[in-house]
Amino acid sequence: MPGTTRRTVLRGLGGAAVLGAGIPLLSACAGNSASSDTKTVTVGSNASDAVPKKAYGDVYAAFTKQSGIEVTLNTKDHNTFQEQINSYLQGTPDDVFQWFAGYRMQFFAEKGLATPIDDVWKTIGGNFPPAMHDLSKGQDGKYYLVPLTTSPWAVFYRKSVFEKHGYEVPTTWDAYVALCRRMKKDGLVPIAYGDKDAWPAMGSFDQINFRLNGYDFHVELMAGKASWTDAKVRKVFDTWAETLPYHQEGAVGRTWQDAAQTLVAKKAGMYMLGMFVAQQFTDKADLDDLDFFAFPEIDPAYGQDTVEAPTDGIMLSKKPRNHAGSVKLLEFLGTPQAEETYLKADPSLIAASSKADTSAYSALQKKAYAMISGAKHLTQFMDRDSRPDFTSTVMQPALQKFVRDPKGIDGLLSSIERQKKTIFASG
């Protein structure tokens, strides 16, 4: 009798031991394929939506076909991937992982959570324009990213609406405001707007800021060097406030998708957003009717030389199990062919490489491509160019507050500046 009890107890203990061992396993679950062979490269992917998922799948299949190296794909939900990236990269990440260009890439490079890939760039460097070179470097001057796709932010509109009312594309701020006024008179919502997800307003701020104060000031401000109480920033908000009455009412309660629907329904005249707005145009005829223009010039000194073009790419983790194979994969991803394969399945973006074949592009893609390759400076987006902890906990609520009620800008700016100082002072 005591013997059996003891055995049962020990069996229970064995269970507990397994449970105990399971805890470290949970945190390491990302590295589910602990393959040390050189015939496999593992990829951590945030491409969980159907279209990009298939597009990336095609690219990796092409690589396997060409090199004989298997690619094990570890796809996670897009937002979950982003939320867990911190612990994911500190655990046992996949050999390479998909990520964003800009400060967000530099942050992990600086923390030693990514491996420099200067050797890869020796091979692929010629495929990319200078602006892409800059975007792929960490603050130490080494390369950390292979850019794959990009797409610009601009003012989108429907050609048929502009034709019907005889509107002309505005190139200056005054013309833009005058157009807004006319649209309102014509019974349209001049500017579709939705900031429920809190990030679209950051794009509006960016556009006005670099048109008004130039690219260099954008960089300084995002890096926490320039002050938010500077008169230049105040001017951005004043300029923005000038057009707020022409923005769609109730923006803080509306998602960008719903706002885009007002453009689809021809109830709104314009919509300043990224090119992904095209995803909401599910009808082919509507999509063909979609067009865009660059955000209008505000200060002639800076013209329209800066384009906000968030770029996605792929990075090498800190201790890849298969370094040689990963380098081969990264070199492959840096070729125009890889990008062409991707874009065949996902036409809402354009290639980061200047060598990729553009003949299969739609009119919208061609225009976007011309805009990006003609740009003097490429910015990423407020939350990609600055510390994400600052943009998400301080800027998102602050901009929502402004959009809803543009009064009291000075108080808002000094609050931002105070919070910015403490955040940038830490680590």
Next chain:
Amino acid sequence: MSSETTTTIPQAAAEPPSGPATPKKRAPQGHRRLLTRRDRITLGLMAGVPTVLHVALVWVTALASIALAFTSWDGIGFGSITWVGLDNFKQLFSDNPQFWPAVQHNVIWFVVLILIPTPFGLFLAVQLDKRIRFSRVYQTAFFLPVVVSLAVTGFVWQLVYNPDTGLINSLVGANEPGHYIDWIGDPDLNLWAVLVAASWRHAGYMMILYLAGLKSVDPALREASALDGANEWQTFRNVVFPTLRPTNTVVLVVTIIEALRAFDLVFVFNKGAQGTELLSILVTNNIIGESSRIGYGSAIAVVLLVISLAVIVPYLIATFRKERRA
């Protein structure tokens, strides 16, 4: 009708017949023999492993988060933890524009839950307790929101409140420029909008708790008050309600907990933006993400912990005192 609506109290289960004689114990052979070395190790492990797990997963994490509240840490490597003393709290109390609204909203959350859905749940319970027809159907209907996860509740109510395509604005025509009602974005409206959804659920929860409480009211008491000529309201006020005292305590505690842990509904609704800030959401926003402010988020969590303790400790003291007296 169903057995649930009858007022008979189930008889206590009959005493089970005492089983056959208990197996004969071995004659004690001295302390050393009773527990062998192996037994002692086994027992030590049996008590030790759960203790270690409990300490590691509950106490160490709780104390660690208190300690982290006095540091600045981005969550990458332990080397980057720096001691900052009370800085996080200073910033929180003076510079964070969302902190005081969040505290205020947690309080409003509690006040609204205790004043509106709780009495309503009691009212429903009393009505259902009267053996009315279809009471099972009503019971299920009111309890349904409790069964559904709050995240799903959030999605459902979003469909109702969506300012452009939602049910309310479409019905009253408030989705046109000029007379636009922004249920989700307007800080004067959104907290109340989300509280309606929270109350919708809370009422069902309270109804079930009170229904259970009412079942334990001795029918003899009601009978006696009826014989004394008390009307329905008098019976409820002077006889039934006082006997619900233990239920009321449970209801109070549950409601406080609901108010402090309020999170999922708002997170789905508008992520705690303008007007719906809550402490739990501020904690999440600061800790989860690609470059976290773990120290700062922990400081907010500590504030939440202190508030919870301030509420729960007096309750526990009162309960234990009662038990000791009993």
